[in-house]
Each structure stands twice: as structure tokens, then as C-alpha cells.
Amino acid sequence: MKPFAYVRATSLQEAVTAYARHPRSRYLGGGTNLVDLMKHGVETPATLIDITRLPLNDIEQLPGGGLRIGATVPNSDLAAHPLVRTRYPALSQALLAGASGQLRNAATTGGNLLQRTRCPYFQDLSKPCNKREPGTGCGARDGVHRDLAVLGHSEHCVATHPSDMAVALAALDATVELYGDEEGPRSIAATDFHRLPGTHPEQDTVIRPGELITAVVLPPPAPDAVSLYRKARDRASYAFALASVAAVLELEDGHVRHVALAFGGLAHRPWRATTAEQLLTGARPTDEAVREAVDAELSRARPLRDNAFKVPLARNLARDALTTLVRAADVGPTAAPRP
Structure with missing residues (x-):
């Protein structure tokens, strides 16, 4: 070092x-x-x-019913917080699905959002990587890419974002609060915080130089909303997602009033499934409707030589998550679905 x-x-x-x-x-x-x-x-x-040592380690309930999470709140504290577990179960489940207990005790809310890809080419100085050293090429495209992106990648980068928490925050319509020396405070939607690689994969987020994450704000949940997070990985613990999904659902008279769906492990950022959401909103969430919506979203996938398995894996995760939430919403929000 x-x-x-x-x-x-x-x-x-x-x-x-x-x-x-x-x-x-x-x-x-x-x-x-x-x-x-x-x-x-x-x-x-x-x-x-x-x-x-900054005063950024509090979890504060807001007057409207939302939650403000300081940037230095440890992941373990956030996952265990009673209001997170009861009102935003997808977030608690996502945090508990990530890393180990020891790491969750140290890792922070802001740091979780800013963690870098685990692509082996990024972490190996002997290999070409446009994210680490722009202009050197992407060794992963024709190399080892089993765990890498099938959505939103470019010829310059096929890395995936590793965070579980960020996927849940995208589905929960969270907001990231920032503070900079020149800009002062500003807020940005969690869905817009991370970038797709394009021609500048070295830029993971839209954060400006010197800006500091100060908090993440969760909007108040609807009284009848249900949510969950599910993750597929190579081993039962301490492994990054091959594919994951965070989902939020509200029903009204048997129709979808609101649905939010986000994928992890598939792209350079948490992938908000807006096509699937649009197809499901206002519809009856039958098995056929769910299948068609998820298939329409994943039709945009462009798998590489060795990671095409991620598409059916993500499809099955999303279908199962949504149908589980439909059953839970029919029973009532107190019937929390299992992760």
C-alpha cells in the first residue's frame, strides 16, 4: 500500500x-x-x-412518514431497524443478503452506494480495464464474463454494480442527498444516481468531484404496499448476486395500482424495469400478465458468450417475486412475504 x-x-x-x-x-x-x-x-x-465523526449516523422518521438514513449508518443497524423491517422489508432483506455480519457492522449506507464493481479485470492491474484505466480496453468482453452484465452494457464495459442495497433503494423510489463545497446541498433520485457505462465506464455515478453523500431518504410507504428482495448467487452467503430483484406492489380492487421492479446483478447500475411496470400498472396481475411484463423487460438483454443463463434466472426470480407479492397483497400487508 x-x-x-x-x-x-x-x-x-x-x-x-x-x-x-x-x-x-x-x-x-x-x-x-x-x-x-x-x-x-x-x-x-x-x-x-x-x-x-460527522453527525450522519442517525435514522430519523420524517413528519410525512418517510425515513431519513444518515450516510454513516452501518448496514447492520439499518437492516435491524424496526421501521425498516416493518415498512421497507425489501431494504432489510437486501442488506442481510449482502456480505457478512462483520462487514455489515462496518459498511455504511453511503459507502454501499459508492462501492466499485467486483469485475476481476477491474481489480487486476495486469489486465486491461476501461473502468480502471480509460482507453485500455475491456478484457472481460471476450474473457471471463460469466458474472457480468446482460443489460445496458457497452463495448467499453460489461461490469455490474455489486450493491444489494442499491437495488432495493431503486425499487423504493429513494432519494440520495449530497453536499458539495461549491454546489451545497442537492438531491437526486436513487434510480438516477448510478450510470450506465456508455463511453465513460470510469464514472460509476453522477456524483460531482468532492461531493459527499449525507443521507438517503425513503418516501412514506403506502399502507397496503408489500415488498421483498430476492437474490440468486453461487453459494448461500457472502457472494455477490448473479441476479437479484427488488419488488414493491400495491393492489386496488384486484388491479395493480403501483408496482416497482428493479434488477441487480444484470447491469452497470440497478436496473429499474420500467417497461414491465408500465405493462402491469392498471392490469390484473395474473400469471400471464406477470410473465408477459417480465419477458418484455428482459427482451432488451444482450447476453455475452457465457452469461446467457442470467436472463432466465432473472425472469424466474422476478415472476416468483411478483406472484408472491400478489398473494401477500390479497391477504393484507401484515402477511410479510419471505425473502
């Missing part, structure tokens, strides 16, 4: 000012991803700005 300077920030303004004053800075929260990348030589910051 290369030498670096260390700054402990005591306020938001101090943190963003330090970032502006120190070239090649990085914010340090739990460090569960950043420190690993520094050990591999993928990240080589000149200065680490410690934000763990």
Missing part, C-alpha cells in the same frame, strides 16, 4: 473543503471496499478524509 495523508473531518464543510484542498482525495467511511482497492493498487489516494 502506498503512503497517504490522513484528515479527520469534524463537520460537513470541513470535509468538502479538505477534499478541495488536497488533490487525489477520497472520503473514508467504513473502508470495506476502498481499503481493499488500495491494497490491490486500484485506488491510490494521496489523502484520506475520515468522515466517521
